[in-house]
Amino acid sequence: MSDKDKKSSSGLPSQVVKLDELFQSVFGAAQLTPNAEPNPPAVAAAGAYMQYVQQLIQRLGHDVQHVLAQVRDEQAIARMASDLLNAENSRKSALQRYLDVSAPPGEQAGWTALASRMRQTMCTELEAIRDSRLRLELFRAELINQQRGGITARIVLRGGTQIRLHFGRKHDHAA
Amino acid sequence: MQPRRVEILPSFEEAYQSLPPDIQERVQDALAHFSDRSADNSLRPELKNGFDNVWSIRISKGYRAFYKKLRDSEGAIYGMFHVGHHDDYRALKKLSSKVSISAHIQSGAGQRGHSIQVVVKGRAASKNSLPQEKQTRKRER
Numbered sequence: 001m002s003d004k005d006k007k008s009s010s011g012l013p014s015q016v017v018k019l020d021e022l023f024q025s026v027f028g029a030a031q032l033t034p035n036a037e038p039n040p041p042a043v044a045a046a047g048a049y050m051q052y053v054q055q056l057i058q059r060l061g062h063d064v065q066h067v068l069a070q071v072r073d074e075q076a077i078a079r080m081a082s083d084l085l086n087a088e089n090s091r092k093s094a095l096q097r098y099l100d101v102s103a104p105p106g107e108q109a110g111w112t113a114l115a116s117r118m119r120q121t122m123c124t125e126l127e128a129i130r131d132s133r134l135r136l137e138l139f140r141a142e143l144i145n146q147q148r149g150g151i152t153a154r155i156v157l158r159g160g161t162q163i164r165l166h167f168g169r170k171h172d173h174a175a
Numbered sequence: 176m177q178p179r180r181v182e183i184l185p186s187f188e189e190a191y192q193s194l195p196p197d198i199q200e201r202v203q204d205a206l207a208h209f210s211d212r213s214a215d216n217s218l219r220p221e222l223k224n225g226f227d228n229v230w231s232i233r234i235s236k237g238y239r240a241f242y243k244k245l246r247d248s249e250g251a252i253y254g255m256f257h258v259g260h261h262d263d264y265r266a267l268k269k270l271s272s273k274v275s276i277s278a279h280i281q282s283g284a285g286q287r288g289h290s291i292q293v294v295v296k297g298r299a300a301s302k303n304s305l306p307q308e309k310q311t312r313k314r315e316r
Contacts, residue, residue: 126264130261130264131225133260134261137259138226138257141186141190142186142256144186145256151183154182154183
């Protein structure tokens with residue numbers, strides 16, 4: 001199995017480049033020499049990261065499709081969604097300091113432009129994980145509604161009658 | 176303006192029960208405002224791209240309520256079916272075009288990595304206080 005095919009415990013593909021080194025070098029250079037042309041190794045590494053994100057999107061899409069087609073156990077789907085939420089939080093935590101940095105608008109060239117593209121790619125990576133989790137959660141919601149059926153409560157009835165919900169912590173809500 | 180007819184589905188209630196109490200309170204406020212149509216600017220109803228007739232409203236910075244817009248003979252029904260985590264990465268993508276940010280990255284001997292200070296509109300901001308969040312809170316007030 002090649003590095004590209006490896007999966008982490010969360011089911012996500014392994015990263016193919018040392019991202020933290022890449023991010024530090026690109027964002028550091030973007031501050032020191034913003035308009036200089038990026039060196040070829042950095043451009044290549046950035047390209048590998050973008051490819052990794054594309055691969056991640058495809059892998060997640062495939063895995064989610066498989067779940068939607070095959071799995072009907074809502075608890076299992078909840079665990080998968082939880083794994084994805086943990087993966088998203090972990091990646092977001094690692095990327096946060098780079099996501100917080102961007103160049104002033106209209107002055108993007110050289111290293112700054114590369115840093116901006118990488119920042120967009122980071123957001124795309126996080127969005128891909130989030131949307132996959134959301135697909136699982138929404139599918140699980142459909143399963144719950146099919147199994148339990150009906151409407152729990154209606155908040156507003158057309159014609160002016162309003163029912164205010166008071167949710168309880170232990171299913172003791174009343175309309 | 177007629178109030179919205181909002182239906183709470185079992186899946187929404189289950190998701191609600193797992194939320195922290197402070198978020199539960201926000202959910203109740205948001206649903207009341209949503210049905211009253213009294214705070215659509217802060218709720219920001221939006222159609223979720225790539226999902227089948229799924230809309231979301233904003234509960235807090237990191238939470239969204241999800242619903243489907245249905246119809247019957249009396250008009251639209253808003254079927255709330257999920258509430259949960261939802262970080263808005265589009266806001267991060269848009270950030271660079273809305274604010275002027277400069278970053279100072281320092282790399283010292285024996286110091287692993289870089290320290291980053293983000294300066295937003297002339298004021299230092301911690302990495303956890305994005306300007307987008309500040310602007311949103313101001314709008315909500």
